Amino acid sequence: MSTPDEPRPRRRREPTYLDALTFALDAAMDEDPRVIVMGEDIAGGAGTGEPFEGQMGGTWGVTKGLFAKYGPTRVRDTPISEAAIVGSAVGAAMAGLRPVVDLMWASFAPYAFDQIVNQAAKARYMFGGQAQVPLVIRMSVGAGLRAGGQHSDSHYALFAAIPGLKVVAPATPNDAAGLLLSAIRSDDPVIFLEHMSLYRLKGALPDSTAGIPLGTAEVARMGSDLTIVTIGASRQIALLAATQLALEGIEAEVVDLRSLRPIDWDTILESVNRTGRLVLVEESPAGVTISDAIAAEVNERLFGRLKAPVRRVLAAASPVPFSPPLEDAWLPTAERVLVAARLVCDRLPAGRD
Amino acid sequence: MTDEEQLEGLLAMLRIRMFEDRVRTEFAKGGMPGFVHTYSGAEAIAVGVIGALEPADLITSTHRGHGHCLAKGAPLDGIVAELYGRETGLCKGRGGSMHIADFANGMLGANAIVGGGIALAVGGALASQVLGDGRVAVAFFGDGASNEGVFHESLNLASIWSLPVVFVCENNGWAESTPFSYASSVSSIAERGVAYSIPAVSVDGTDLTAVRAAASAAVARARQGNGPSLLECIAPRREGHFVGDPEEYRGREQADQARESDPIDRLAEQLVARGILSAEALNAMRKDWSGQLDRAYEFALAGPWPDPLDVERYVYS
Known part of the structure; x- marks a missing residue:
């Protein structure tokens, strides 16, 4: 019990996902002078001098403070030139730097598609291992912010389909920091996808700057009745659904994929082998998704262990709509996860989800 | 250029021409997979520009990259073996003609896009500026590429950051079957420099000494930290777009015209006339x-194929 004489312990603001990204960038820049960050508005007010230059720190403030600490050589505001931003970052990576590019929205990435798909991803392979492209491209992804068709894409399946890229989608502050540190230290190009609905999510930061290995999934909740595999923000809705399912006597194991390429098959297969039931949750338009690939792999390798058909909870097969009721209908939701989970657990008559 | 430099330059150009002539012959025989695009007629550009560079400097190339490779010092055996897709090739057979690279010599890759x-060259220059290592980067590209958005973005970015890069446009008059005069809003690529505050000159790309002089000035400007330059080198395309191109889009007369100004004959005649060369x-x-070419072909054809089990090797570090 505290006495009036003791100062009240000052409650520190719990860090957010955004704070985690800043923490990782700062740590990476501090440990390695080859790390530079570049992108549109990442300093803000470039060339205006004091007191405005460097104050903005990007659309979400992630790079705030880095300009003051590391200066204009390593924290570079760029023109709105996605192809040249990514292309020059690829060339710089080949020539000895470790650039971290902020592309703002993943919807802008198609402007730089040649540089990502043909240059960054293929260089090491086409040149027989001569090239090294230690490059990170950060992008904000995700629907739900009423941003409409060209500010809401996640492009998970698109990027994950490209050999040569590593693709990660962290869903917690801890993972955001740990995976960003590992991405920057990786000698391969990494697409780093940050769901905007997670930016204000609070949680502990890692105790160290050791990083989290790329290519590893995380079991976010243990359970024995079914496995729910999630990507990015889907982790949150799956955990919500799992809480409700527990009240119904169903214990769901939630596996957060974290790494979309390469995929941590061991963790997924081990879990499904145990539960015999699989629901996949992914904010990608139905059609060709990462969940499809996982369902196919599970079908090939664990067919005899499955107690029910694999079910997917995906976004609608359309661009992301603007109108709120439409966007809400487009998104995967905890309710839809619940329905799918009850279906695979034989708690609902089949027919609709 | 000193007499000795001119002689060396002539030899370097001759090597490229003979290399490409041999490629055409061998390709026609079959056995060389894929597509090849020759550098014939543009030799003075690669030799003149790369002659102005230091060994540690960086270049990026095009689908027509054999000349850049040879001029930058890539080993002949490795080049030929790569064209044949052998494990002993520069890229271990993973790249081929259109994606040949020699990072050890600063050749950051041919590029089929x-x-x-x-x-990429702008990025090489960015690395040089950040690391302060004094390297200069050169981007080789064709007249067709100057209509790509990334050309314009790259010149603008290099200009505002004052990067040590030289943009070398090899204007051969043709973007595959489409004439430069049709596809470009300007009569000379050099005119595009002014839009980005980049000094630009246009030179005869079949004149080695002219190319070298312009390149030396541009490289010196870059090395001194004064920013990028644009160098247009005009060298008509002597041959088809690719080896085997029937060239239905241009008449024999136009093709013959393109062969009138030969960078190698031209310099050789001068050197013979001046008594420097016999x-x-x-x-x-x-x-x-x-x-040497004979031996390189023997080496290449004796080389092993890559192991099919290695098909996924080199994707990641």
Whole structure:
């Protein structure tokens, strides 16, 4: 019990996902002078001098403070030139730097598609291992912010389909920091996808700057009745659904994929082998998704262990709509996860989800 | 250029021409997989520009990259073996003609995407500026690439950051079957420099000494930290777009015209006339290189194929 004489312990603001990204960038820049960050508005007010230059720190403030600490050589505001931003970052990576590019929205990435798909991803392979492209491209992804068709894409399946890229989608502050540190230290190009609905999510930061290995999934909740595999923000809705399912006597194991390429098959297969039931949750338009690939792999390798058909909870097969009721209908939701989970657990008559 | 430099330059150009002539012959025989695009007629550009560079400097190339490779010092055996897709090739057979690279000599890759290497060179220059290592980067690209958006973005970015990069446009008059005069809003690529506050000149790309002089000035400007330059080198395309191109889009007359100004004959005649080079010495050069080519082809064809089990090797570090 505290006495009036003791100062009240000052409650520190719990860090957010955004704070985690800043923490990782700062740590990476501090440990390695080859790390530079570049992108549109990442300093803000470039060339205006004091007191405005460097104050903005990007659309979400992630790079705030880095300009003051590391200066204009390593924290570079760029023109709105996605192809040249990514292309020059690829060339710089080949020539000895470790650039971290902020592309703002993943919807802008198609402007730089040649540089990502043909240059960054293929260089090491086409040149027989001569090239090294230690490059990170950060992008904000995700629907739900009423941003409409060209500010809401996640492009998970698109990027994950490209050999040569590593693709990660962290869903917690801890993972955001740990995976960003590992991405920057990786000698391969990494697409780093940050769901905007997670930016204000609070949680502990890692105790160290050791990083989290790329290519590893995380079991976010243990359970024995079914496995729910999630990507990015889907982790949150799956955990919500799992809480409700527990009240119904169903214990769901939630596996957060974290790494979309390469995929941590061991963790997924081990879990499904145990539960015999699989629901996949992914904010990608139905059609060709990462969940499809996982369902196919599970079908090939664990067919005899499955107690029910694999079910997917995906976004609608359309661009992301603007109108709120439409966007809400487009998104995967905890309710839809619940329905799918009850279906695979034989708690609902089949027919609709 | 000193007499000695001109002689060396002539030899370097001759090597590229003979290399490409041999490629055409061998390709026609079959056995060389895929597509090849020759550098014939543009030799003075690669030799003149790369002659102005230091060994540690960086270049990015095009789908027509054999000349850049040879001029930058890539080993002949490795180049030929790569064209044949052998494990002993420069890229271990994973790249081929259109994606040949020699990072050990600062050759950051041929590029089968038109304009694909331009921004990469800007990045090489960015690395040089951040690391302060004094390297200069050169982007080679064609007239067709100057209509790609990334060309314009790259020039603008290099200009505002004052990067040590030289943009070298090899204007051969043709973007595959489409004439430069049709596809470009300007009569000279050099006119585009002014839009980005980049000094630009246009030179005869079949004149080695002219190319070298312009390149030396641009490289010096970059090395001194004064920013990028644009160098347009005009060298008509002597051959088809690719080896085997029936060239239905241009008449024999136009093709013949393109062969009128030959960078190699032109310099050789000058050097012979000035008594610096004899016909015998020129023949000896040819014979020596021809022998080296023979040996490189033997090396390449004796080389092992990559192991099919290694198909996923080199995707990641």
